[in-house]
Amino acid sequence: xxxxxxxxxxxxxxxxxxxxxxxxxxxxxxxxxxxxxxxxxxxxxxxxxxxxxxxxxxxxxxxxxxxxxxxxxxxxxxxxxxxxxxxxxxxxxxxxxxxxxxxxxxxxxxxxxxxxxxxxxxxxxxxxxxxxxxxxxxxxxxxxxxxxxxxxxxxxxxxxxxxxxxxxxxxxxxxxxxxxxxxxxxxxxxxxxxxxxxxxxxxxxxxxxxxxxxxxxxxxxxxxxxxxxxxxxxxxxxxxxxxxxxxxxxxxxxxxxxxxxxxxxxxxxxxxxxxx
Amino acid sequence: xxxxxxxxxxxxxxxxxxxxxxxxxxxxxxxxxxxxxxxxxxxxxxxxxxxxxxxxxxxxxxxxxxxxxxxxxxxxxxxxxxxxxxxxxxxxxxxxxxxxxxxxxxxxxxxxxxxxxxxxxxxxxxxxxxxxxxxxxxxxxxxxxxxxxxxxxxxxxxxxxxxxxxxxxxxxxxxxxxxxxxxxxxxxxxxxxxx
Numbered sequence: 045x046x047x048x049x050x051x052x053x054x055x056x057x058x059x060x061x062x063x064x065x066x067x068x069x070x071x072x073x074x075x076x077x078x079x080x081x082x083x084x085x086x087x088x089x090x091x092x093x094x095x096x097x098x099x100x101x102x103x104x105x106x107x108x109x110x111x112x113x114x115x116x117x118x119x120x121x122x123x124x125x126x127x128x129x130x131x132x133x134x135x136x137x138x139x140x141x142x143x144x145x146x147x148x149x150x151x152x153x154x155x156x157x158x159x160x161x162x163x164x165x166x167x168x169x170x171x172x173x174x175x176x177x178x179x180x181x182x183x184x185x186x187x188x189x190x191x192x193x194x195x196x197x198x199x200x201x202x203x204x205x206x207x208x209x210x211x212x213x214x215x216x217x218x219x220x221x222x223x224x225x226x227x228x229x230x231x232x233x234x235x236x237x238x239x240x241x242x243x244x245x246x247x248x249x250x251x252x253x254x255x256x257x258x259x260x261x262x263x264x265x266x267x268x269x270x271x272x273x274x275x276x277x278x279x280x281x282x283x284x285x286x287x288x289x290x291x292x293x294x295x296x297x298x299x300x301x302x303x304x305x306x307x308x309x310x311x312x313x314x315x316x317x318x319x320x
Numbered sequence: 321x322x323x324x325x326x327x328x329x330x331x332x333x334x335x336x337x338x339x340x341x342x343x344x345x346x347x348x349x350x351x352x353x354x355x356x357x358x359x360x361x362x363x364x365x366x367x368x369x370x371x372x373x374x375x376x377x378x379x380x381x382x383x384x385x386x387x388x389x390x391x392x393x394x395x396x397x398x399x400x401x402x403x404x405x406x407x408x409x410x411x412x413x414x415x416x417x418x419x420x421x422x423x424x425x426x427x428x429x430x431x432x433x434x435x436x437x438x439x440x441x442x443x444x445x446x447x448x449x450x451x452x453x454x455x456x457x458x459x460x461x462x463x464x465x466x467x468x469x470x471x472x473x474x475x476x477x478x479x480x481x482x483x484x485x486x487x488x489x490x491x492x493x494x495x496x497x498x499x500x501x502x503x504x505x506x507x508x509x510x511x512x513x514x515x
Contacts (some may be wrong), residue, residue, distance in 0.1 A: 105424035107372055121471065123393050129474045131467055136483055138362070138431065139474055140369040142393075144377040151376035153369050155428035157435075157483045191376060193423055205425055 076215030077194065077208045081110060081184035082165075083222055083314035089172050090119065091314065093184055094165040095152065099215075100208060102161050104197030107153035108209065109144075110169075111187045115177035115222075118143055118150060119170035125150050126170045133162050141169075149187065159197040179221040182314075188213045217318035223272045228292045228309035230276035232269035236310050237296050241289040243267060244276050253285040260317065272315040280308050349437060352430060354403045361445065362480035365434060369427040370396060371404045434484065441488045441502050443481050449509075454502040457486045461495045 082094045095110065097103065112118060119126045125143045129135060137154045144151065150169055173182070194209040228236040230243035247266040248254060256273045259266055263273035266284075270276055278288035278295070295309035349360035354367045374380035379391040380401065388401060396404075408422040410429050441449040443456040460482035463469060473479050486494035488501045 105428040107376055107424050109376065123395065127471050129469055131469050135464060135469055135479060138366055138369060138427065138480060140373040142373040142377045142379060151373050153373045153376065153424045155369060155424050155431055157431060189376060191421060191423060193425065195425060
């Protein structure tokens with residue numbers, strides 16, 4: 045299951061849970077810190093790996109290892125992995141990062157000027173595809189190495205800093221594969237045109253709105269040739285409905301006559317599939 | 321903002337207001353000058369964090385017999401490493417970080433100690449709050465607003481000091497209001513001195 049946005053993820057779980065008559069699972073899920081990587085394409089040779097943090101009560105300092113699959117090489121800047129801070133959050137951090145090229149890991153350590161509440165991208169690194177890249181080895185995940193921590197600055201009854209990293213390791217989703225796809229390419233033919241809009245309208249006939257994360261495990265039931273469930277979601281809002289068909293047609297009509305288009309459709313993105 | 325910048329430029333020529341009281345500290349921070357540049361500042365906190373990251377990928381291996389092994393990727397000098405090994409695993413004011421591990425918590429505690437060494441508003445840590453500090457607050461604000469925030473800026477003393485000492489009005493942000501308030505504070509102090 046892709047987790048581009050935690051709120052979407054929770055809402056889809058909540059919908060399922062209401063049917064099941066239990067919300068305890070939602071509460072426990074929402075309470076568990078999670079760290080995962082969200083890939084996006086920068087250019088033909090470079091992809092950005094956003095480190096996303098969710099559900100931490102607050103954040104003070106940490107040191108975490110992220111391991112990349114053999115489908116990626118870590119892009120370096122001198123002796124350190126190339127890095128950009130998050131513009132919203134990152135300027136409050138003192139950051140260090142190093143790389144373990146043998147295990148294809150980045151070690152990212154930081155401390156915040158003072159503990160703050162924050163959810164979202166905490167840092168971005170860069171990777172480039174290797175010659176053996178496949179969707180299955182284009183992954184990245186958190187690994188626990190002795191000495192790693194993630195803390196809020198709060199202490200337990202014994203006076204020790206509370207380390208949330210073991211919880212994060214347990215509750216963070218494991219990435220199974222990462223597919224590259226064209227946004228709006230609902231029929232999986234490598235281009236976006238009016239046929240893709242037809243695919244979307246056909247799958248959402250009667251005003252149905254499909255939740256991307258919900259249909260992800262069996263998206264071919266709805267879009268037989270789409271690379272992933274995210275492809276028909278033209279506006280990338282987590283839902284597939286007639287609005288996406290409209291967006292696809294907007295794109296196609298603009299491109300067909302040589303006009304500029306500024307939306308999501310036609311861009312290459314990466315869709316991560318996670319094991320819950 | 322243009323008006324404020326020109327005012328800052330003009331006032332920077334004036335003499336600074338001494339606030340030596342803030343230079344006094346109960347903590348002897350001299351031993352925390354890990355990089356040996358003669359002053360305890362953000363670079364030393366940064367060095368602790370760097371030490372931690374090198375241990376995290378085994379570019380710096382701490383041996384059981386107290387010695388250490390470096391890879392050629394470790395940029396820290398032996399003097400820095402030995403200084404951090406000696407003083408880097410600090411205890412916080414409540415004496416609670418007793419884990420014998422030098423990590424980001426220690427770096428955070430050093431940041432806390434550093435934040436107490438200078439007054440809020442003293443962005444260049446020269447123990448004076450003056451127009452130059454206002455100018456630095458504005459520069460930081462401009463960098464943030466323009467999105468001109470890259471790894472180089474992140475690794476700069478200016479960025480760190482702006483966050484540590486720049487929120488003069490205490491609203492949680494460092495922006496032109498802080499610059500304005502710093503200038504007003506400075507002008508008032510100068511007027512009081514003249515009287």
